[in-house]
Amino acid sequence: MSKYTEDDLREELKTKEYEYGFYTDIESETFPNGLNEDIVRAISQKKEEPEWMTEWRLEAFKVWQDMEEPEWANVKYEKPDFQAISYYSAPSKKPKYNSIDEVDPELLETFNKLGISLDEQKKLAGVAMDVVVDSVSVATTFKETLAEKGIIFMSISEAIKEHPELVKKYIGTVVPQKDNFYAALNSAVFSDGSFCYIPKGVRCPMELSTYFRINQAGTGQFERTLVIADEGSYVSYLEGCTAPSRDENQLHAAVVELIALEDAEIKYSTVQNWFPGNAEGKGGVFNFVTKRGLCEKNAKISWTQVETGSAVTWKYPSCVLKGDNSVGEFYSIAVTNNFQQADTGTKMIHLGKNTKSTIISKGISAGKSQNSYRGLVQISPRAENARNFSQCDSLLMGNECGAHTFPYIEAKNKTAQIEHEATTSKIGEDQIFYCNQRGIDTEKAIALIVNGFSKEVLNKLPMEFAVEAQKLLEISLEGSVG
Amino acid sequence: MELKEKLVSSFMAFENMVDVDSPVHDIRTEAIKHFENEGFPTKRQEAWKYTSLNSILKHDYSVFPKHEDALDFKDVKKYFIHDIDAYKIVFIDGKYSSHLSQTTHDGIDVCLMSAALTKPKYRLVIENYFNKIASKDSLSSLNTAFSAEGAYIHIPKNKLVEKPIQILHFSTGNEAALMLQPRNLVVVGENSHLQIIERHQSLTENPVLTNSVTEIFTNKRAIVDYYKIQNDRETASLIDNTFISQKQESIAKVHTFSFGGKITRNNLNFYQNGERIDSTMKGITIIGNKQHVDHNTLVHHIEPNCESHQDYKGIFGDSATGVFNGKVLVEKEAQKTDAFQANNNILLSDKASINTKPQLEIFADDVKCSHGCTIGQLDESAMFYLRSRGIPEKEARGLLMFAFSNNVLDSVKIPEIKNRITKIIANKLGVNIGFDL
Numbered sequence: 010m011s012k013y014t015e016d017d018l019r020e021e022l023k024t025k026e027y028e029y030g031f032y033t034d035i036e037s038e039t040f041p042n043g044l045n046e047d048i049v050r051a052i053s054q055k056k057e058e059p060e061w062m063t064e065w066r067l068e069a070f071k072v073w074q075d076m077e078e079p080e081w082a083n084v085k086y087e088k089p090d091f092q093a094i095s096y097y098s099a100p101s102k103k104p105k106y107n108s109i110d111e112v113d114p115e116l117l118e119t120f121n122k123l124g125i126s127l128d129e130q131k132k133l134a135g136v137a138m139d140v141v142v143d144s145v146s147v148a149t150t151f152k153e154t155l156a157e158k159g160i161i162f163m164s165i166s167e168a169i170k171e172h173p174e175l176v177k178k179y180i181g182t183v184v185p186q187k188d189n190f191y192a193a194l195n196s197a198v199f200s201d202g203s204f205c206y207i208p209k210g211v212r213c214p215m216e217l218s219t220y221f222r223i224n225q226a227g228t229g230q231f232e233r234t235l236v237i238a239d240e241g242s243y244v245s246y247l248e249g250c251t252a253p254s255r256d257e258n259q260l261h262a263a264v265v266e267l268i269a270l271e272d273a274e275i276k277y278s279t280v281q282n283w284f285p286g287n288a289e290g291k292g293g294v295f296n297f298v299t300k301r302g303l304c305e306k307n308a309k310i311s312w313t314q315v316e317t318g319s320a321v322t323w324k325y326p327s328c329v330l331k332g333d334n335s336v337g338e339f340y341s342i343a344v345t346n347n348f349q350q351a352d353t354g355t356k357m358i359h360l361g362k363n364t365k366s367t368i369i370s371k372g373i374s375a376g377k378s379q380n381s382y383r384g385l386v387q388i389s390p391r392a393e394n395a396r397n398f399s400q401c402d403s404l405l406m407g408n409e410c411g412a413h414t415f416p417y418i419e420a421k422n423k424t425a426q427i428e429h430e431a432t433t434s435k436i437g438e439d440q441i442f443y444c445n446q447r448g449i450d451t452e453k454a455i456a457l458i459v460n461g462f463s464k465e466v467l468n469k470l471p472m473e474f475a476v477e478a479q480k481l482l483e484i485s486l487e488g489s490v491g
Numbered sequence: 492m493e494l495k496e497k498l499v500s501s502f503m504a505f506e507n508m509v510d511v512d513s514p515v516h517d518i519r520t521e522a523i524k525h526f527e528n529e530g531f532p533t534k535r536q537e538a539w540k541y542t543s544l545n546s547i548l549k550h551d552y553s554v555f556p557k558h559e560d561a562l563d564f565k566d567v568k569k570y571f572i573h574d575i576d577a578y579k580i581v582f583i584d585g586k587y588s589s590h591l592s593q594t595t596h597d598g599i600d601v602c603l604m605s606a607a608l609t610k611p612k613y614r615l616v617i618e619n620y621f622n623k624i625a626s627k628d629s630l631s632s633l634n635t636a637f638s639a640e641g642a643y644i645h646i647p648k649n650k651l652v653e654k655p656i657q658i659l660h661f662s663t664g665n666e667a668a669l670m671l672q673p674r675n676l677v678v679v680g681e682n683s684h685l686q687i688i689e690r691h692q693s694l695t696e697n698p699v700l701t702n703s704v705t706e707i708f709t710n711k712r713a714i715v716d717y718y719k720i721q722n723d724r725e726t727a728s729l730i731d732n733t734f735i736s737q738k739q740e741s742i743a744k745v746h747t748f749s750f751g752g753k754i755t756r757n758n759l760n761f762y763q764n765g766e767r768i769d770s771t772m773k774g775i776t777i778i779g780n781k782q783h784v785d786h787n788t789l790v791h792h793i794e795p796n797c798e799s800h801q802d803y804k805g806i807f808g809d810s811a812t813g814v815f816n817g818k819v820l821v822e823k824e825a826q827k828t829d830a831f832q833a834n835n836n837i838l839l840s841d842k843a844s845i846n847t848k849p850q851l852e853i854f855a856d857d858v859k860c861s862h863g864c865t866i867g868q869l870d871e872s873a874m875f876y877l878r879s880r881g882i883p884e885k886e887a888r889g890l891l892m893f894a895f896s897n898n899v900l901d902s903v904k905i906p907e908i909k910n911r912i913t914k915i916i917a918n919k920l921g922v923n924i925g926f927d928l
Binding site: 388390403405406407409411412413415416417421422423424426427429430431432433434435 | 537858859861864
């Protein structure tokens with residue numbers, strides 16, 4: 010066979026078009042473009058929310074008006090015009106299904122194209138799907154199984170109606186409305202999202218999973234996710250996204266809040282594959298996400314992410330280690346290609362005694378992309394015996410891309426032990442040569458090396474999700490992952 | 492009056508006082524405008540996130556002292572590395588002190604910036620090198636605007652300068668509060684070797700603020716060793732801006748030993764304008780009380796096949812705060828770069844803190860870049876080992892801390908400096924290190 014080199018791979022990466030680009034026309038009810046107090050009220054009304062929720066949104070909106078878009082991230086993009094976005098769009102047919110047969114066939118077609126048909130998903134061991142197309146939850150499966158255990162898993166708009174006491178108590182406690190520009194915007198206009206509550210001592214028997222899709226032209230998606238693990242409970246939550254191909258930039262500003270009470274454990278895994286723009290860097294999704302988790306005593310939060318999509322990513326899943334002996338983990342693979350820009354990382358805020366955190370971040374940049382790791386490890390004066398280990402590795406493919414590391418480390422306690430290491434390299438010619446010598450062709454060798462490079466993180470993904478992650482990695486680095 | 496206003500309004504008087512006709516005039520005028528627009532850096536700026544100058548800017552500094560004050564050599568002898576033969580350029584309250592100095596024009600120029608800025612025979616060098624690599628940030632601009640005095644060192648081709656050059660700045664406390672802005676220019680010709688030792692020393696408790704700029708040019712295959720000894724009183728603050736532009740195959744090493752001062756900020760910048768360049772920056776920081784030391788380094792890898800090594804060790808006690816902000820920038824053309832950065836810190840007290848940000852920005856794919864950063868404590872088992880062999884806790888602690896910082900001293904070429912630093916460290920740690928190096 011002909012020799013496959015890194016140049017071929019680069020060429021292939023460049024020419025590879027977005028495979029999952031398609032557009033489904035579902036009759037939508039869309040609000041006029043622009044944002045003002047009336048729109049915020051209207052969204053709230055539309056969702057039949059109680060008064061306190063409307064007030065909460067308005068409060069966020071007021072704060073947002075005075076805020077400025079952050080510019081510190083290492084990304085360049087044309088700023089979205091917030092008055093040119095429609096802030097609400099919902100599939101107009103909103104049936105309540107109990108079985109798959111009742112679902113709009115057009116919607117099913119969408120899932121089939123994505124290769125995640127509900128049928129298949131239902132049969133896949135233990136995965137309950139809360140499918141979100143655009144902003145409104147339209148199908149929920151396995152709800153009954155979960156209900157038996159007392160687990161609440163529903164869209165957040167339902168939760169606001171059915172469990173206002175829980176939502177009111179926890180929403181905005183980890184990511185306050187005024188936290189940052191995009192969090193404030195999200196708090197004001199969030200359309201829907203998922204809500205999950207695991208009662209005391211319950212171990213969630215299956216992986217909870219939500220798929221987000223952006224489907225309506227010109228609608229920004231403002232998801233709000235709230236996961237609460239009560240004392241001694243365990244939950245593994247999966248989130249994955251694919252979006253249709255489109256020319257104009259789309260805005261995605263989600264907020265995810267995790268609350269792990271005493272002895273609880275939350276594992277939150279993300280596979281993100283929003284449309285990254287075409288080979289000329291046109292189009293693509295802007296992904297400005299605020300994700301944060303709060304750990305009480307002995308609790309543990311683990312973030313795992315595979316980032317392959319979006320034109321611009323701005324995302325820092327964080328852990329506030331408030332309780333003693335709490336643990337925070339962050340495992341990430343970020344792949345950028347063509348003109349993609351990613352500025353991603355984590356924050357580990359150590360407040361309690363004996364808190365531990367681990368950060369493993371792998372960045373792969375190809376084409377003309379820019380990939381940055383930005384992280385903060387903060388040890389407060391009260392955090393005795395805090396321990397952190399960080400490792401950030403970057404792999405560069407081609408000489409037009411960039412890899413950057415911005416680790417901030419702030420220690421205010423003498424008992425803290427912090428280690429940080431970072432490396433940047435390319436696939437070594439000697440590594441390829443070693444493989445060739447042993448009869449492994451160059452394509453397989455590159456696959457092998459990239460696989461090995463990201464294995465530490467891939468291993469952290471739940472079994473059910475690893476398949477999907479592999480699939481998305483393949484699209485981003487076709488030919489390099491076997 | 493705010494210090495900024497005072498400086499801006501003093502500028503005219505300053506220009507009248509010194510050589511208005513000089514071609515440097517335009518550079519100065521532009522620089523003061525720049526400073527006027529920017530003002531002093533604040534914590535809102537990313538590069539100054541962890542260092543606030545507020546506490547030292549509130550004094551009513553005398554901007555250009557008028558008195559020349561003589562000092563007896565015996566009184567200040569201890570601040571020299573006096574056991575080696577060296578050229579000396581000594582300033583007292585910003586004014587050149589001829590009787591303490593030993594300069595030369597014999598084959599090499601080791602003399603004064605004031606001479607270089609005014610005498611026609613230096614004009615070519617000044618035109619080619621002065622203010623060419625100093626960055627345009629507000630503090631460097633401020634120094635440029637008031638640049639009049641400092642060390643001027645010009646080494647032609649193929650000279651091995653056998654004696655190191657000591658640059659010392661004394662402040663006597665004649666003024667209630669003094670601001671100094673020394674400006675140094677060092678040009679080293681092809682194949683030449685040079686060693687420089689720099690020290691700032693305040694002799695009284697009166698506050699001193701030094702805003703120093705040093706520009707160093709190393710031509711092909713030149714080798715420069717620069718040692719900065721910062722062990723000033725805790726009423727003195729130092730903002731040290733050093734810019735080094737290297738040509739191919741040159742080697743530049745800067746060692747920074749920070750033990751004293753109230754606020755010390757080291758801006759150290761390397762620009763590699765050639766292939767196969769080696770840049771080394773190392774530092775030991777041992778501070779206590781309410782001292783603050785901030786190391787801000789930049790290595791700009793512009794061309795291929797170059798190396799850079801960074802190694803900074805810090806020990807922080809009491810309420811001291813330390814900052815390390817190291818940036819390695821690798822341009823697209825700088826293939827086969829080998830850049831290494833290490834920053835290790837020990838916190839001795841609960842009130843001490845360290846903020847570190849080792850930063851890599853890489854645009855080339857065939858590079859080897861890595862950095863490591865740790866924050867920790869002394870190893871309890873090592874402590875136990877030493878104590879079980881009859882070494883008292885305090886000494887054991889001192890030995891371990893000395894060992895921690897020791898590998899930075901390995902690359903110091905002048906044994907007398909090594910001895911001096913060892914003594915300062917021992918003194919700082921309050922122990923007697925009973926062995927010679």
